[in-house]
Amino acid sequence: MSVHILGGGVSGLSAAYYLCRKISPKTISIWEATKRTGGWIQSHKTEKGIIFEQAARTLRPRTETGENTLKLIEELQLTDKIRPVLANSPAAKNRLIYVNGKLHSLPSSLFSLFKTQSPFSKPLITNIFNEHKQPVKIVEDESIYDFINRRFGSEMADYMMSPLICGICAGNAKEISVNFLVSHLFQYEQKYGSISKGLLKKVFSPKKNSTTSRLSERVRREKWSVYSFENGLETLPNKLDEVICSKGVQINLNTKCEKVEFSGKEVVVHSQDNSLKSKHLVSTLLSGTLAPLISDQHPQLSHLLKQIQSVDVTVVNFHFKDSLIKNPGFGLLVPPKENLPILGIIFDSCCFNQNNDTVLTVMMGGFWFKQYFGDFKKDEEFYDVALNYIKKILKINEMPSEYKVNVLKNCIPQYTVGHRKTVSKIKDYLKSSELPLSLCGMSYDGVGVNDVILSAKNCVENLNEKS
């Protein structure tokens, strides 16, 4: 059996890695459109030796999908390269929002829930306590904003959930599906009548006995919040690339797939000057990128794939000499209600010290890209906007010693209301048509690195069941 993988990001590399356990690595090939693997994981080292993360920067270890990544990291022998952020550090505890021209810390402890903390008009414990009294609304799905507004009120929807959604997927909480992104909270209401009742049930239900890796025991013992690697997050895809190549997987760089053709039980992929036949195709491309490649033979599937849309984000990395952040933390987010052209600023150097200097990343655009920036802007214009908000919000008036602007086109899929249904229609189509095609990557099962690694693993395991 030969398997071809489209895309050499962390999904494609992980799919190949897990597939090597099932079939001969020599029968696995990857096509990657650009000159490098890693996709949106890009850790750029500047001339002054500073690491600029151009998209993904940290991983969460204490989730189910996070456990799987920890196991992978152990297998790849990357444990000694990890740099954790501990739960008691300011970078883990202090999360800020920028409202009405001022920075506000979000509540970070049980004690802080009992205090009135601006911009909230009363202690958040009041909203939490009243949640179980709110009427239940039985729905298939709704926006995260509407859900939080119904259960906890508009302040929590505007100042907690909306900025959080900007941070997770550069999206608009008024459009994003609650039954996908925080489905556990949604299910608590639908099944038990309120989130608080659902949480109580969970606390008193027997814990699942999950097998954990040595690394995840260390995570718990040392209380990690998030982590990366000493040379940046790209260490992970680089190592995956090295390991699968050493086993015999063939990675073709600068090879963009232009068309996919299904013929009986086989599939042929075409690039500008190459065609390749295989028994099975794994696509890790964004659904919207795959859609036109298969539209001639499968217009209905192509139509479904197009429904999962993505947004553009501009990322501007800055390096300033010396330590300039007065209120250290993970960073700040801007609630969409503030109508500002930035999504947030990440305080990279508070997470990982870099020569005691200040490293910041400004994120812009996302759902609101067109509204603020139109179709096109020059790098200098993005730089000006980003630096202006660093000055205004963080009161940093020094000039950066280095910076980098990147406009990331179609970089984050939006799981809008009804996403779960769309994905299940796509899966039904693949099943009923028996196409030799499997899908994984950001468009379907989750937007983070942990999610896509697990999605690649599951995709490959299912593929094995079929063969």
Ligand SMILES: Cc1cc2nc3c(=O)[nH]c(=O)nc-3n(C[C@H](O)[C@H](O)[C@H](O)COP(=O)(O)OP(=O)(O)OC[C@H]3O[C@@H](n4cnc5c(N)ncnc54)[C@H](O)[C@@H]3O)c2cc1C
């Ligand atoms: C700004 C930003 C910040 C993020 N921050 C975090 C974070 O802190 N933590 C976290 O966990 N996640 C984060 N993410 C998400 C994370 O980056 C993704 O989950 C992950 O990188 C997705 O990997 P992938 O392989 O699925 O997709 P990609 O990285 O997009 O890889 C797909 C690959 O396919 C290639 N390709 C495209 N078209 C073709 C074609 N026609 N033929 C062949 N190859 C093609 C592309 O060149 C690319 O290399 C962030 C994402 C962005 C954009």
